[in-house]
Amino acid sequence: MKIGIAGVPGTGKTTVSEILSKRLGIPVIHQSDYFSGLVSLKAVRTKFWWLLQRYKDVIIEGHLLCDVKLPLDYLFILRTRPDVLMGRLEERGYSKEKIDENVLAEALDYCLQRAEERYDRIIQIDTTETSPELVAERIIRCINGDCQSDEVDWIPVLEKLIISGKITYI
Ligand SMILES: Nc1ncnc2c1ncn2[C@@H]1O[C@H](COP(=O)(O)OP(=O)(O)OP(=O)(O)O)[C@@H](O)[C@H]1O
Ligand SMILES: [Mg+2]
Structure with a gap:
């Protein structure tokens, strides 16, 4: 079984995938071990395809x-x-510009919209008021x-x- 975990930076992909990896006893491929900064999507696809072929059961995580x-x-x-x-993201010490960019991507369903063009089985999990352990639990269930997918707006x-001036880079 090949399990993908995606989402905007800061949504908890790495944390949740590590818990899941231990619970299921299967390896995890972290995008950040292979790519950072600006990357060619073609290179990402080729690398990930190749990596996925190496395992029968594996978790792969990354926003790409x-x-x-x-x-x-x-x-x-x-x-x-x-x-x-x-x-x-503030806790990570990201620049205001980087924070706003990611917060906007999340608010506008960027990842979901891109993924819907490519995948049939998409399950959304709202991590806002839960723990990484419970998110992993839901994935296992x-x-x-x-399967229960969350609708978010x-x-x-x-x-x-925007009105309160907390997002400035638009
Ligand atoms: N319910 C939750 N699920 C996942 N992470 C959570 C949750 N609640 C709080 N967090 C925290 O949010 C942060 C998410 O960090 P993490 O590095 O896992 O995100 P990421 O999606 O892998 O980001 P990036 O794309 O930048 O690698 C961690 O500090 C984690 O402890
Ligand atoms: Mg990560």
Whole structure:
């Protein structure tokens, strides 16, 4: 089984995939071990295809999964309410520009929209008010046949962030 975990930076992909890897006893491929900064999507697709062929059961995680088509059984997209995501990215010490860019991408469903063109089995998980352990738990339940995808609408939160001047780079 090949499990993809995608989502905007800060939604918890790496944290959740590590927990999942231990729980399921299968390896995880981290995008950040192979790519950083500006990358060619063609190179990403080729590398990931090649890596995925090496394992029968594997987890792969990274935000670029939304932008390339890969032979995955499931694509989980982690979602986080934009104001909470902003807090997580501030803690990382990201520049204001980088924070706003990622918060906007989350608020406007960037990853989901890109992934919908490429994958049939997309499950969204809202991580806003839960723990990484419970997110991993939901993923396990899903691959065992009990799948629930969350619907999110971050537009009202985005409006508040813009009106209150918390997002400036638009
Ligand atoms: N429910 C949750 N699920 C996942 N992460 C959470 C949750 N609640 C809080 N966090 C925190 O959010 C942060 C997410 O960091 P993490 O590095 O896993 O994100 P990422 O999606 O891999 O980001 P990047 O794309 O930059 O690698 C961590 O500090 C984690 O502890
Ligand atoms: Mg990560």
